[in-house]
Amino acid sequence: MPLVSSTFTARGLMKNPHFSTIYSAKVRRVRGVVQERERFELPDGDFIDVDWSFPLSRKQTKKVALLFHGLEGNAQRTYMLGMAKLLNQNGYDVASVNFRGCSGIQNRRYRSYHSGETEDIRHLAKTIAERDEYQTMTLYGVSLGGNAVLKYLGEKRGIPTILKAVATVGVPTDLKASLIQLNKKENIVYRTSFLVDLRGKYKKKMKLFPDKMSWEEYKKIKSLQAFDNVYTAPAHGFEDALDYYAKSSSFNYLPEVEIPTLVLNARNDSFLHGDCFPYATAKASKNLHLETPEYGGHVGFYQTGDFYYSELRSLEFFQENMK
Secondary structure, X not given: OOEEOOOOXXXXXXXXXXXXXXXXXXXXXXXXXXXEEEEEEOOOOOEEEEEEEOOOOOOOOXXXXXXXXXXXXXXXXXXXXXXXXXXXXXXXXXXXXXXXXXXXXXXXXXXXXXXXXXXHHHHHHHXXXXXXXXXXXXXXXXXXXXXXXXXXXXXXXXXXXXXXXXXXXXXXXXXXXXXXXXXXXXXXXXXHHHHHHHXXXXXXXXHHOOOOOOHHHHOXXXXXXXXXXXXXXXXXXXXXXXXXXHXXXXXXXXXXXXXXXXXXXXXXXXXXXXHHOOHHHHXXXXXXXXXXXXOOOOOOOOOOOOOOHHHHHHHHHXXXXXX
């Protein structure tokens, strides 16, 4: 307990993990979310841009949700907009967070964001909670953002008393296992897309930090692990990529989670493997609710209507745990 029996079903092509993943990322459209940007200055001199959206009535609400995106995502990805729209319709103010360097504006520091970065989450949650505008807070994390949120919970430092529930979707709780899975032939499209984006960011940042970055190092970035060896590890205090994966995987922190938390991972998610399905941990936990439907791909829980199953299920989980 709590292992959750899922009610999600998929039909036709949506049973194919690659179709549901790509359709959801490239074809789905979410309209009607109006966002207002706020810049949060960070203790180290950097910044994070947060895109707020609000209920249509704009009446004072007492509920706030913080949303965190995946690798090379942003607050305008459809999985972020879909969740923001649903939460706005149900009376939440929504803070859709762009990790460092993901808002379309280069961040100031050599470092940026990664799968185990929790200090920025901690700072944002604390800062928003201390405004005393809200009585309840919820967190929602997707893929990389989900891993970071789960690690933050397990660290048990700086968690606001108003934080009541957390939902995560498509979470690589074991980063090394996920990398091995991504390196399989079937995932070449996703792997290549990530690598193109990451190499592009390295080139732009290299102009700002020529003393720490170089063309010689850039030429070594021919895989995701190589990127983590060349940039992620040295920029964020890890020995190498393997050290980064070991220390940043949320799997190690799950037994310590004390806030009601949902992990929704499809069994046919081609990004996930092994300990990305932490059945034993969830079974032994009072707070970790693991739901693993047969279908859904990577964050592709399509169903008819305006909202995905993952969004409706997350809202349901929030409501259940705020009573």
